[in-house]
Amino acid sequence: MPQPFLTTRWSIIARAGEWKPGMLSSDVARAALTELIGAYWQPLYAFARRQGRAHSDAEDLVQGFFARAVEKGGLIPTERRARFRAFLLAAFQHFCANEHARATAQKRGGGATTHALADFADLARLEDARCVDAESPERAFERRFAERVLEQSLARLRDEQQRAGKAEHFAKLEPHLTGVEVDQSQAALAAELGTSAGALKVALHRLRRRYGELLREEVAATIEDPREIDTELVALRDALGAR
């Protein structure tokens, strides 16, 4: 299974002016689209919804946006040092503005995208439930984007653990990645996993460490200068909102 390094693919698509239709094979294009949607559907959907659109409209817009990106290639030329997060939002807003002139029904991507729709119905409902009152669309986007980055890193960690044959272990440890440990519950958990409390501590520590590294990698892929990782992380933290 290839490591999904999404933004790499995105940058292929978004090298404005250089991308030509047919540059990517349809398989690659579809894979790219699926990944893009999988990763960034939620923040954009949240944004569109917060703008006051109905569920179906928002959904169409997001699908159309990604499909068009793959189809036509290049929405706005990437500036040097652009952050992917900001770029994505700007591109989407640009797209939405243009969409006013067109009938939305025509923009339901290609056939390649319809298969993913079913999954997002649930996510849409979740979004409604989680939406925070008095939050601007931009804030909603930022917040969901940050959450997605965290979720993606977690997913990568889960994948890694699965490939190492520790899927079940990790499933149990996952909720304990954060939070203060209580001795009693730790001992219980250790017993459940069949290790000592000490080994459990070490394992948790390593997982956390690895998660941190994966998160940094995720963030690094969306910005240009690796020295900006910390700045971006802090920005994401702010985007998460108040506790």
Add this chain to the structure above:
Amino acid sequence: MNTPPDPTRCSDCGAVKPAAAPCPHCLLQLGLSAAIPERDGTSQPRARPTVPTPDQLTLRFPGLEIQEAIGQGGMGVVYRARHKKLDRLVALKILSPELEHEAAFAERFLREARAMARLDHANIVAVYDFGETEGMCWLLMEHVDGINLRTALQSGAMTPERALAIVPQLCDALQTAHDLGIVHRDIKPENVLLDREGRVKIADFGLAKLSGHESEAHTLTQSDVGMGTLHYSAPEQLRGAHTVDHRADIYSLGVVFYEMLTGQLPIGRFALPSAKMQLDVRLDEVVLRALENEPALRYQQAAEVKTDVQSIRDASPPRAEAAVSALEPQKASTPPAAKADSPAKPSRVRRGSILGGLCIWVAIVNLLLPVVTSWGMVGIVLLVLQGTVWLYLLTRLAPFGPADLPADFRARSRLSRVLRGASFAVCASFGLTGFGAGVESMWEMGTFHYATPTSPERGSVGPWTEEYGDRLMRMLPEYSHEGAEVPELGTPQRERWLRNQLPNPAGTFLIAGIALWLAGICLCWREGRKEWTGIATPLLGTLLFSAYVFALAEMRQSGETATLYGIGGSTIVDGGIADVRATLMERLENSELVVAIGENLVDKRTRSPLARHELIAVRPKQACERWSYAGNGPRRLSPGLVIDLVSGSDAKTAIAWNAGLLHDGDSRGAVWRENIESLFTK
């Protein structure tokens, strides 16, 4: 805890979180914490071995003395080491273990490394040895003492002519490799090294191939290979096409070239280089042709690029000169383009220049600068201002170029440049003060006439002047015993005594100033042996500035006014210092004014009364230095005859004579009256 924790709240930070899932805030914090590397390698998950420390490596490489890690990239870590047997510095590259999860990686590595080792060219970082030890794949390479092109670009000192000097070397390197069938695939500024001699060296040839992933669209898993590196990749590389050949390197070369010329990447509809900078338009064609999307339309050989670039460069040297001045601020002594071809070793010549400049500097300081210090606080403020200006200019000086790389590049951050400039500016400024103060006092001592009878312009000195002086001298220890001969007026001993009355901080200033200044020179010398221009330019500027200050001071002095007040506060004379001085002298000779020694009029150092001569020979600043007094303005009401002075910075000296206000009832007045009488009655 007895109550079960609330699953919807993080037990660490208290934030709201989904139940049975980690807290987003804390997860994010893990990302920030992961920036700090852990010391203890054992706490890392076993799947990811740590970056070896130099000590760990020394065990595995007995023939090397590993010094320190000098770089870390996507491919692995590079260490500087000393090859014990050969006694030379080498670079040891340990390839990233992440890369090794692919099957038969070691095999491919050895094959690639063998190919790399065949590359033997002055512009390619040589591979001396390679191998696989305890699961680590390593390369022993030439150590390049210098910086990489990325650092050079960030320092802001890249000019088109320097770019035109670098590109042909890159072409040579690429052509050599291509002739052997080796494609770099990862040409970018981070992989281009510049050493002190001005030579360009490309590193990491062929390593990009080792990361695999040839079969699908270019997916890269390392964190530092984000959108940034992709900008240098040719379109066919990104597509994952199977027909990536040496022309991909030429594309990357084009991107690097564009970036060197304009400081930006050619993204989207990028501007032509000649539109962004003052350049020969023929360069546009070169860059564009290298950046063609279709490999077939690009330059087919790196040598062709070199030919074109060189022909442009040779054909228009005047254009290149003009281009230099049109760019960001450079020092006037930027080395001309011709120098770039033949990097010389002019250290001896430059050392001579430093010394020569030093001598000229000292001579001019002695001639022009005394007046700077006579301004007191104003002078110091102006010096600080001047120092700030030079500080700013020095930080802009980033001598760089194939022919004049500074002596020490390692981690020369902007901060260290600023500190260096600051230290020199401070030393120069205060050295100035020291010189000035010292010279001034020497000048004063040498040129000041203390009312000697021999100086014709003073006229004759009255008998009681001499008598008073004699009485004062008798207070000195060497002349106070019975029968001692007091030196006569006009004799050197008397002059010497008078001079000794001068409190002389100038000597201290002088020594301190010289010491500081020499320290500054040594600092600059050590910091940048070849930066003599960095020293000479501020000197020149200081010189000009001082001349300006001197001229100003001259003008001001002639305009200084003073007022002589008479008994009861009436104004006797109101004019220039010279007038006041003349009138005072006259009055003293005619005994019209009676002088007494008040509390203030005592030499701070010796506590002995000041000679009346000195009251006459007064200049604003000296007066302030010498006498301690309180308050501003003439003191009309204090008992006794008091010489009071207004601060010289107002450029006004008021000398108040206040004889008429002695009261019999005032005990202090009585004492002073006695003193006056005893001094002046025979």
